[in-house]
Amino acid sequence: MTSLPARIMRAGRYALAAGAAMLFTSVVAQAQVAPPPGPTVDAIKKRGMLNCGIDTGVPGFAFQDNKGVWHGIDIDYCRAVAAAVLGDPDKVKYTGTTAAARFTVLQSGEIDMLVRDSTLTFTRSTVLGLEEVAVNFYAGQGFLVRKSIGVTKAAELQGATICMVTGATLELNIADFARSTGAKIGSLLFEKPEEAIAAMEAGRCDGYTDDTGSLAGMRSTLKKPDDWFVMPELISKEPLGIHTRSGDPRWQKILFWLDNALKSAEEFGVTQANADQMKASKDPFILRLLGVEGETGKALGLEEAWAFRAIKTVGNYGEMYERHFGPKALNLPRGQNNLYTKGGLHYPLPIR
Amino acid sequence: MKILRALFGSRGNAIISLLMIGLFAWVVPPFLSWAFTHAVWDAVNRAACSAADTGACWAFIKARFALFFYGVYPEGERWRVHLGLALLVVFGVGALFSQRRRGWWLLGLMVLVPIADAILLIGGIFGLRAVPTNDWGGLMLNVVISFVALGGSIPIGIALAFGRRSQWPVIRTLSTVLIEFWRGVPLLAVLFMGLVLLPLFLPNGVNVDNLVRALIVMTIFTGAYMAETIRGGLQGVESGQSEAARALGMHEGQVNLLIVLPQALRLSIPGIINIAVDLFKDTTLVSIVGLFDLMGVVSQSLKDTAWTGLAAEGYVFAAFVFFFSCLVISLGGSVLEKHFSTAPGAAKR
Incomplete structure (x- = not known):
């Protein structure tokens, strides 16, 4: 028989442990279901700074120049949003996010939006509770292969070995593709793209697979780019775009319509250079877009010149693409990233 | 002579030495040619x-x-990084080599340098930009x-x-x-x-x-x-x-x-x-x-x-x-x- 005080002590210890456990689980549960911090726009305005989550470096989407200034189509989106909401495209704090941490960083409220060449998928929408606001780049998984193996279609890759980076959806897509077509494709996995490319050039594999945007960038780094070609065929759909936390529709609408405005600007021929003159246009659509007529800004809770400022900052969608993927940059044909009027997939919804 | 005997004294040693020399001859000249002879120092x-x-x-x-x-x-503020590093180096060297006042240098390194460097690098006070x-x-x-x-x-x-x-x-x-x-x-x-x-x-x-x-x-x-x-x-x-x-x-x-x-x-x-x-x-x-x-x-x-x-x-x-x-x-x-x-x-x- 243990003495009474000892039993009380032990009971107290259990209670304490149980209490601590309960407190811990409730904190965790709360953190998971808690609504996001207030309306995002108010927080951004109060802070005077947009917190934008970006990639830690990928050609065309986000990279620093020699001076450390960020460039890329994702960066342009951050700047356009800052221009529309705050009136100053430089009021952006860029947070580099890795593939593993990106969505948690977004959920934690550390960033207001994530534009990080991230694919919009079912799981990310439903399980992770994120909103997929807009697609700023249609990519797909493609192949960069040695010309000498004489293959023109992905289905002919039977028996070939492909180098790739581990951890992303690349392996999964290859496996799906192999299962659906019955082709046997060997894969060689690497931690970094540079390693995979080096192995490929050394002849350890016949090709390299990645998203189209990255493939174009990689081909430009090869010792003999002419020995290799990018297959036109894609084996997966990778719509890359803007993610936000669920629960702030007002903020999502701003991002959604800003994306539409940048693409509409291209459709209606409004550019960074001619935006001022276009204010005198006779087309009511352009006048609404530039905030001369209508009350689009009021409806979004922004100033009327929101879209005008964004266009003045980064140009229309076509100009952004040209800057980062055009012939002078990565030289990636626009393909699916053209407007619907030119055979692409970008179909801006009417702003009226 | 001692070296020669050490490297080629026995048959086993000789083989290993030759292999290593071969490896060096195979690896080092191409590396030197890559890193120096054919290197490019100025390009845009x-x-x-x-x-x-x-x-x-x-x-x-x-x-x-x-x-x-x-x-x-920021480019205009980099002198703060230099000064911070200089403090670290001076106190570090002092703590290592000073014969008499090593304790004081060490104290400075552990207390003064962190505070001074934090102020320098973070800024926001004493007119330093944050x-x-x-x-x-x-x-x-x-x-x-x-x-x-x-x-x-x-x-x-x-x-x-x-x-x-x-x-x-x-x-x-x-x-x-x-x-x-x-x-x-x-x-x-x-x-x-x-x-x-x-x-x-x-x-x-x-x-x-x-x-x-x-x-x-x-x-x-x-x-x-x-x-x-x-x-x-x-x-x-x-x-x-x-x-x-x-x-x-x-x-x-x-x-x-x-x-x-x-x-x-x-x-x-x-x-x-x-x-x-x-x-x-x-x-x-x-x-x-x-x-x-x-x-x-x-x-x-x-x-x-x-x-x-x-x-x-x-x-x-x-x-x-x-x-x-x-x-x-x-x-x-x-x-x-x-x-x-x-x-x-x-x-x-």
Whole structure:
């Protein structure tokens, strides 16, 4: 028989442990279901700074120049949003996010939006509770292969070995593709793209697979780019775009319509250079877009010149693409990233 | 002649020597030709580099030198980084080589330098412009993290080491659990936890700076290793020392602080230097949680469309910088060892 005080002590210890456990689980549960911090726009305005989550470096989407200034189509989106909401495209704090941490960083409220060449998928929408606001780049998984193996279609890759980076959806897509077509494709996995490319050039594999945007960038780094070609065929759909936390529709609408405005600007021929003159246009659509007529800004809770400022900052969608993927940059044909009027997939919804 | 005999004395040795010479002849000349003879030092981008010659494109390193060392720390404010580094070096050298006032230099290094450097680098007071830690980067970040983590981990390590030897079971268990937990978890995992889990527990709107999180994690992590190194030192102090001190009428605190600890630290120097070198290299892991330290900046620079594909140049440069830095730490350590005569072969005082 243990003495009474000892039993009380032990009971107290259990209670304490149980209490601590309960407190811990409730904190965790709360953190998971808690609504996001207030309306995002108010927080951004109060802070005077947009917190934008970006990639830690990928050609065309986000990279620093020699001076450390960020460039890329994702960066342009951050700047356009800052221009529309705050009136100053430089009021952006860029947070580099890795593939593993990106969505948690977004959920934690550390960033207001994530534009990080991230694919919009079912799981990310439903399980992770994120909103997929807009697609700023249609990519797909493609192949960069040695010309000498004489293959023109992905289905002919039977028996070939492909180098790739581990951890992303690349392996999964290859496996799906192999299962659906019955082709046997060997894969060689690497931690970094540079390693995979080096192995490929050394002849350890016949090709390299990645998203189209990255493939174009990689081909430009090869010792003999002419020995290799990018297959036109894609084996997966990778719509890359803007993610936000669920629960702030007002903020999502701003991002959604800003994306539409940048693409509409291209459709209606409004550019960074001619935006001022276009204010005198006779087309009511352009006048609404530039905030001369209508009350689009009021409806979004922004100033009327929101879209005008964004266009003045980064140009229309076509100009952004040209800057980062055009012939002078990565030289990636626009393909699916053209407007619907030119055979692409970008179909801006009417702003009226 | 002695060398020749050593290398080719027996048949086995001769074969190994020939193989090694062959390996060198196979590897070194191509490397030298790549790194020096055919290297390009001035070019505006990679295309210009490849057009000029076939070797290494050091123009890439040259163009991004500032980025590699300071990150995007504002150009006009970089004198603050230089001054901070100068303070660190002056006090470091003073603490290593000063014969008489070593204690004062060491005190300055542990107290004055951190405060002065924090003021210099962060700014926001005394008319210095505030520089957000988001703009810190490159080698500067590696040095800051190493210095803070090392400085912070020594007191933590001492406390935990004594804690683990304590006669009170609660303190002993607590210290043991802490040490074993932090030593048992991979650094990368704790860094991720700090980055990813901490914000979920904090109240909304409260944001701990990314760098501060990394600093806290690195400090505690290093502290756990430090504790074991120092505990090893504590065990190396002969029990006669503390018995003699007690016989002189010292109480337990005095015995530990004045007699045991100084001798234990002296014995721990090689281990501490080892931790410092390890720590310095481990700081590159922060690039994985989105901080742009030297490795982060290098791999990020490879993504600039003007320079893509220069991985070899970038990583060779990073390796060189890290090797050089670690060499400095090691040399500093051996100076300390000589002074305290813990190095093998040194005369006992």
